[in-house]
Amino acid sequence: MTAESVLKEKVSLGDRVNPIVVKELRQAVQSRFVIAALLTLLLVQLVAIGIYILASGPSLFGFDAGRQSFLMLFGILQVVAIIFVPLYTGARLAAERSDINVDLLFITTIKPRSVIAGKMFAAITLTALIYSACMPFMAFTYFLRGIDLPSIFMSLGIGFVVVVACAQGAVFVALIPVNRAFKIIFALISLAVFGLIYFWTMFGVSVVVSRGLGRDFWQALTTMYVVICFMVGLFFVMSVALIMPAASNRALPVRLFITSAWLLTGVAAVIGGSIEKDHWPVMVWLLMFEIVFALAIFAAVSERDQPGRRVLRSVPRSLLGRARAFFFFSGAAGGLAWASVMVVLTLGAVDACVDLFPTHRNANDLINSEKWMGGMCLYFFCYATTGALLRRHLFSRVGTELTWLIGAILLAVGSLAPFLIGYIMFFNDQWWSDDLGAWWVGNPFAWSNKAHRVLYASVGGVWAMLVAVMNLPWFIDRCEGFKAQRVAASDAIESVPRAVASGSPSATD
């Protein structure tokens, strides 16, 4: 191998690395903040294990010392990683893409997918750096008895995946196009969610180290990984969509991803349920996707009302192709149709599953969850489409992108107002009994109350019909307008602006 070929190979390898990764890692290794955070973590781990050893006395030689010290060190590592990595990644990205300043990186020719992938790879590398730095302390706990190496590595693996998932969530939150005040609110909500995830992780890891890796563990782990992979993938495609140009077909990759994941995990859940003779995998699938589709209804009504020229240029000419594109291409009407159809298909699939496998365990729970989720989606549809209706007719100065906010305000009011009115008017000793659960009508999350589902469904059904009929002219108009256009931007310009200087550039010389 000649020196020239070695150099060429080195250069081509360097070119394949995502530029964002190169930049982020260069900055991270030169950053005093990152170095100080890492050294502090190591110092805290060292001090913690030191104090534990000194304070344990004779119990250090018992059968529980390794497990206890591992959980203590893992708790410290995880709390730092779950806060530091997402916060570092998210805050930097939010600063680069705030409402008043957009980093010049975003006007280079780099693809949005590469930007998000680069940010994520840098976050993963940073997480790996933190975990590997703490690895000697974790391995040391093996020598104190009570824990085995597979449990240690499995726990670290779980923690690592959770931190990466939180980092992807932080990337998404950082990119939500809202002002600084809303961003801070979203960041605080995210931190609260990360706190909850931290406690779930600690609970899961304590189960791993105390009970070992049994059949239940692998079932739970598989479910957890499927959910995390889906969430990471979903946040990834949504983050990419958020930094794609507004005129592009932003919704297409998101809807394709969700639909593919829905299909794949649905098939896997049915197969898993058949093997286990249990409906719980289908139940997890139902809960996961109905929540996603309920939120998708809110997202859909906040999309561009009319697809732009660029989207319409890629609409197929055939009727079938056009119909398919309507569901998957950017646009509020198409998004609403897609989310609603997916809700119905999911409920239909669950019904079919119960009919096909009536003897599987947890059938009643599945039917109950189906009703609950179906009701929740029905109310979400009502609130979102009522919000869209109000925005078009009463708040036409509010941008389409804020329709979700009107819907969310309606949801908050509709969920609480009947209950508060009832409370003020009819409060008595029996107030908290199930009989008075009827006052929760309008609350999408109250469908777990089986006694009043007929009332909830009646109100929701009539409301949905009314609001659907009122939205129908708008919907038909958008369907009719969804046609292929072949006009280039330059052709669409009617008046050519006057040149500020005619002739050669030397006109003023």
Added chain:
Amino acid sequence: MKVQIVNLKKHFGATRAVDDVSFSFSSGQVVGFVGPNGAGKTTTMRILATLDEPTAGDALIDGVSVVEEPERARHLVGYVPDSLPTHRDMSVHEYLDFFARAYSLKGLHRAKVIESVEEFTGLTGLRDKMLVALSKGMKQRVSLARALLHDPAVLVMDEPAAGLDPRARIELRELLRVLSSQGKAILISSHILTELAEICHAAVIIERGSVLMAGAIGDLLENGASRRTVLIRVRDGMERLHRELLETPRIEKVNVVGEEIAAEINGDEEDCCDLLTGLVGRGYRVVEFKLQRANLEEIFMNVTKGAVQ
């Protein structure tokens, strides 16, 4: 290659930052974009650089819409913002290398491009310095170097001369001359109007989001000023001339400047011709009769009201 800004509008709530702005320019032209603070210059430039989206209208670069196909437009535009690079923990070379990678420049070609851009902007000796340690003028050079990495056909420069010392300003002017001679279309905003007049082929004057005046610098200077100043020197009778000029219609102001008389005429070139004919007819032996051209600063002051939104 043509840049067309077509009925561009950008509203922030009730504020119309850019209100129906249209103009165009071509390769090799340097166009000055002039206006008071808050006139809509930066907003227009950010839209052209694909950083912002307009409320309505479009900007086309070689027929490519910055609204519909910003990805394609980004290959064609280099943007120098009014804010300077503030990336921490990065050297000049690392900064340029990152952006070169982001513009998909690969391997040895990337290294050569960075080297030539560093040389062109005079950054070769500073390549290993940290960005935060640079002076304002040097940061401005880094910003220009970054904008040139992908060899764009159009350069959009927002206040590149702000805060620069005289030497740095002269050097920037020279760089712009070279870039213009290379065929780049350059849109540049600045408050230093005398300098703009020297380097620009054309100018667009904007206020409250609307274009007040646009055209070649020569045309603007020719037509932009409502009053013309004529310097007159005669062989004898300066005092008499001074008195007579004060009584002449359309002459609004007369000043004696050394051996010359400066007369401000409210009229066009035709009125200047009439004045000279009249002087000769009345027997004055005219040694010098010079029409003093208005400068961009005067035109700017004439057409703008200094109003902000």
